[in-house]
Amino acid sequence: MSKKFKFVMAAGMLTIIIALAGCSSNKAEDDLSASVQTEAVPEVSTTTSPIGSSEEAGNVTQNNSFQPTNQETQFVDTADLEEENEDEQQSYVGKTLAQLQDEGLIIIEEQSFEAELQDWGAVHFVSGYSNANHKGEQRFYLINKDGKAEYRLPRNSASRYELEDILAVSFKDINHDGEKDIIIIGNYKDARAGANGGSLTWASVYFSDHQYFVPLLWLDDLLNRTDGSKSIAGVTGEAALIYNEIANLDDDEIKIEHLAALICSSKMLEKNSLKYVNTYDSTAIFMDYSTYLHKSLMYLLGQCFNQDIVHMLAGHDELAEKVKIYDELLGDILSEVIDYNYVKSGKGTMWQEFAANYNLEYRAVIHSYVVGNIEKKMNSRYADVDELQKVWEQVRSLMLAFSKTVMDENDDGSMISQEELDEMAGNADRIDRKVTEFIGLAKDDTKAGGLIDFMIEAMDMTFSDF
Incomplete structure (x- = not known):
């Protein structure tokens, strides 16, 4: 047949x-x-x-290039990431910061900024964490000029950890598509690091896709294999190296083979x-x-x-x-x-x-x-x-x-x-x-x-x- x-x-x-x-x-x-x-x-x-x-x-x-520092076991377990469906994402749209705070959001003021983000325009980027359902689970919102939530960034490779602090946030175009991506570095508590838990520094990237921001779990793992993940410059440099490894190739078929080898x-x-x-x-x-x-x-x-x-x-x-x-x-x-x-x-x-x-x-x-x-x-x-x-x-x-x-x-x-x-x-x-x-x-x-x-x-x- x-x-x-x-x-x-x-x-x-x-x-x-x-x-x-x-x-x-x-x-x-x-x-x-x-x-x-x-x-x-x-x-x-x-x-x-x-x-x-x-x-x-x-x-x-x-790809056997993983030569991690003391973070060797600190890779995201996708089975632990709670599925975030469209209804859950939409449930935050239109709420004011005060309403979100009433629901358990704790704002980290020093890592919240005014930003200009392509399709969104001028927004207030709010970093924080929620104690409502998962203690210390990180949260990031785009707040419009009327003070209402337009979008919440989806869960990413750091979402399984309890947030201790956001160290840095930066908006840069990593993949040269004309749209600003978001780099976030934080300290997190990892219960697997010992009976009393341990702390790790973890960097994650959200790539812009018009009115969405997309995390790539495999790329975050690559970015966190060295101490470069502890600074915005280090993350940007490592991400540029990975991106340019593919972008500088001439043939699309060779590019896709190289991308497959990275993943x-x-x-x-x-x-x-x-x-x-x-x-x-x-x-x-x-x-x-x-x-x-x-x-x-x-x-x-x-x-x-x-x-x-x-x-x-x-x-x-x-x-x-x-x-x-x-x-x-x-x-x-x-x-x-x-x-x-x-x-x-x-x-x-x-x-x-x-x-x-x-x-x-x-x-x-x-x-x-x-x-x-x-x-x-x-x-x-x-x-x-x-x-x-x-x-x-x-x-x-x-x-x-x-x-x-x-x-x-x-x-x-x-x-x-x-x-x-x-x-x-x-x-x-x-x-x-x-x-x-x-x-x-x-x-x-x-x-x-x-x-x-x-x-x-x-x-x-x-x-x-x-």
Whole structure:
């Protein structure tokens, strides 16, 4: 069967995993590049590999440049960052400073300034912290000329710590897009530094995106690897070095490979989080954004996960066999679901980006499963197979109903080609067989919760109107 979106890496990468299962870790590392060069790349119609051919894509070199000072363990844990949804952000808009103070905001006057910030115009930038829900959680607001809150900066890499003091705030255009970004340096209490806690100095950057400010967690980690993070000049200089490493390259494909190499670090693999890599904003901030470049970055970071999977599974024959089966099942199911939604939505090009995003998440989920098994981490089950079965039955009904409608209304072939029609006819049955096999494997696997969650999330896209 010909798929428009191919996610299965078993044809190359996991075949190598099985071969390496009995090898030493050094041998596995020697063969990492093979996993990249044989990986299947999703495509739609005539779309080619994100970075030329798979051979041209080459190897994604992990960034091992972390040489931290005494802050080696002080990296943000994205799992600890509370999700801030749009409703929560909007709940502060229009409130006066007095109202915010009544709700627990403590203003740090010496780090609050008048500023001119592109789309916002003249604002009063307010630094502070809140004792309302989380003791000492930092807060930053843009207050308009009427004294009302227009915007609150989102949580960033420092938000997991209890704020002790804001040391410096500066407004500079770091990525040369004509808009001022925000640099913040603070002292924070880190409970992990000892029984009584410890203090660390941490710098973070918010990049301007018109009427939003965006943190990049991976970049903050890079900025805090040296003592340069303790001054605005140091942060600005380090950020300029990182930015110029990419900006001074001539070719966009080389730039995106370099950006992927910066993000692909031990910290990315440790966090195993798409929020940590933030591929959309990373692409837009460091380059002239295009869907092509964004897809390329996601696939390259997926290769980074692949390489670490190969390394971890060396010597774990039984687990490698199980991972191979899970990978084939997840890849086939995801491909079929994406194919269905691609046709259902009118074959929009957005599905190329969707496919790349799900491919990256899929790699991260498999990586997390391997880590959980090898490191004997606690039960990671969040959802159960009964919930997956229920969701799949609902999706299957939608698929069958849509297929019937298309077949009834496609007499002249104007809606869909005959090839696509034939493929759609067996879509639900093919997925059903794979889901049944997946459930049979996962139902007694206490480490498979993340895999189940991912399958439910992938199925849920079918309920959306695109």
